[in-house]
Amino acid sequence: MTENDTLAQVREAQTASLELAKLSEETRNEALRNVADAIEANYERILEANETDVVEAEELLEQGEYTQALVDRLKLSPSKLDSIVEMVRSVAGQDDPLGETLSARELDDGLELYKVSVPIGVIGTVFESRPDALVQIAALSLKSGNAVMLKGGSEAANSNRVLYEIIREATSDVPGGWAQLIEAREDVDRMLEMDEYIDLLMPRGSSAFVEYIQDNTSIPVLGHTEGVCHVYVDSAADLDMASDIAYDAKCQYPAVCNAVETLLVHEDVAADFLVDVAERYEDAGVELRGDARTREVIDVEEASEEDWSTEYGDLILSIRVVDSLSDAIDHITTYSSKHTESIVTEDHERAARFMRSLDSASVFHNASTRFADGYRYGLGAEVGISTGKTHARGPVGLEGLTTYKYHLEGDGHVVGDYAGEDAIPFTHREFEGEWRPGRLSDE
Structure with a gap:
């Protein structure tokens, strides 16, 4: 894949993210239920692709290039697929992380400020040999209204490709391009330069790999390193x-x-x-x-x-x-x-x-x-476990894939009235309330 191809994918994801953020909770949940049903209906197809990956990995294990732990993480089974399906349905059953009023503050009579949860936008992910990570990350991204770039390890290429195809086929009612699969190692370095389009990077791997990502990008990084x-x-x-x-x-x-x-x-x-x-x-x-x-x-x-x-x-x-x-x-x-x-x-x-x-x-x-x-x-699933201290920490679920923005509802208010000798004082009073468009006009 060329640099232009990668850029086209990222731009498509950014366009999709703007549409995805506006989808109703029920539309997102229905898409997730469709994903769960589609995975359940394609066990044989998935396991066949996974077996190809496992055979190749076991050959490299014999040559000393792979560890037994990597091969174990790579393997899928009917019971593991059952867990994946259950996880996707669990994500669909979680409370909607979007549109939640995190705080409400009256600045003055008829001037109200709301802090509302929204998606982050476009998330770039690079993850290890576990194919179930692709499904977890995609499911959580969809539920939280984020578009996602998915880069799995080459050792799981066949498994990841089939799972990605099944997810895309099952989400035809969701804005196209919301999930993008990239497979070439050089595409990772290209992503690191795309701070104009990608809002957050989430690498899952060794400390050295996470440090490499952090040192070579200006995009915020939510690092998942090893677990000692x-x-x-x-x-x-x-x-x-x-x-x-x-x-x-x-x-x-x-x-x-x-x-x-x-x-x-x-x-x-x-x-x-x-x-x-x-x-x-x-x-x-x-x-x-x-x-x-x-x-x-x-x-x-x-x-x-x-x-x-x-x-x-x-x-x-x-x-x-x-x-x-x-x-x-x-x-x-x-x-x-x-x-x-x-x-x-x-x-x-x-x-x-x-x-x-x-x-x-x-x-x-x-x-x-x-x-x-x-x-x-009880987070439904996780995109990884953050060992850092900012933005999100520990198992990162839906809440960790959201940010917030401020909605201000007024009635012709201007800053000039709050400046100078005759300035009107702000009330700055916290109150219980949910933002909705034109809220003041209803009262």
């Missing part, structure tokens, strides 16, 4: 609960960014806890790496300094024994990617201290890190 997540088992933990949480956080689905990568254990419970949980991990095929104190209790490989900051995305876990809650907090502050951390303890004051001391996007008490997910949070 932690579970800390406190001295006041229920050890049976801690074992279940630590096991789930690693083994329930190890290839995703909210799986735990480092387990921290207070020295007072290390001897009892580590023996039990290590047996469970061994049965699940987890490779354990530990510091010197861990290896005094259980027989595991030695953890390196690099292990503490590594996202394995696989059945590998590093373990460290710590002296105190403060040591656990210090370790997480040093090595965390600010994704998700969890403390297991029956001491609520210690839990509160842990949760207030860390600035990760999600911090849990007595729960698996695997709950850090847009669908599980």
Whole structure:
């Protein structure tokens, strides 16, 4: 694809975004329901395309070019497609994020200012090997009235292409061009230069990739980087609960960014806890790496300094024994990617201290890190998990894909009346009210 082709796609998306923003909630919801039905009707077609991708990926895995975690994320199955369909329908069932009056303020009698939620516009996305990411991003963009540029990884090219075609076929009543698929690597660099047309970039990948995007564009970037997540088992933990949480956080689905990568254990419970949980991990095929104190209790490989900051995305876990809650907090502050951390303890004051001391996007008490997910949070789905601190944070759902603008309703008001010696004072009074066109004329 040439630069002119990419520019044409982006311009088409920008035109579509202006129309999409005006569609009714019911029209957007109906389009989403059509997408869910279309995916459900095309399982065989999707799985056939995915099998082509998986076979090629497994060949590259044997050559050492791909990891098992990447191949696992790439694979689709009937049950995974069931989850995708359920996710799309869940997005359709969410409250409309558009047209919500966020605040209402009277500036003077008959002069009212409303802050109203609106779409961002055109979103550019670059995401990893999971084909379900394309559907999540497209569904959330449609519901929130945004046009979207979709760039998936080359390893999922066949899966992404089929899913995109199904989505476009199912949304024929939506302004054409609202979703655009780009496939060439060089198209990403072209997008980075199109600040006139693209309003937000959302890369999903490694820290190095996200940093590359941020360093090479003037477009705002909502970064989703790796998940170096932690579970800390406190001295006041229920050890049976801690074992279940630590096991789930690693083994329930190890290839995703909210799986735990480092387990921290207070020295007072290390001897009892580590023996039990290590047996469970061994049965699940987890490779354990530990510091010197861990290896005094259980027989595991030695953890390196690099292990503490590594996202394995696989059945590998590093373990460290710590002296105190403060040591656990210090370790997480040093090595965390600010994704998700969890403390297991029956001491609520210690839990509160842990949760207030860390600035990760999600911090849990007595729960698996695997709950850090847009669908599980009740957001319908997510376009990614933002580990930054501005605009949107944590799992980014519909609210994170909106911004706002101000609507001012007046009745012939002019600024001159509010200036000079005889200036009329502003009232600046907050009130409860929803904006609607010509609201003042109805009262």
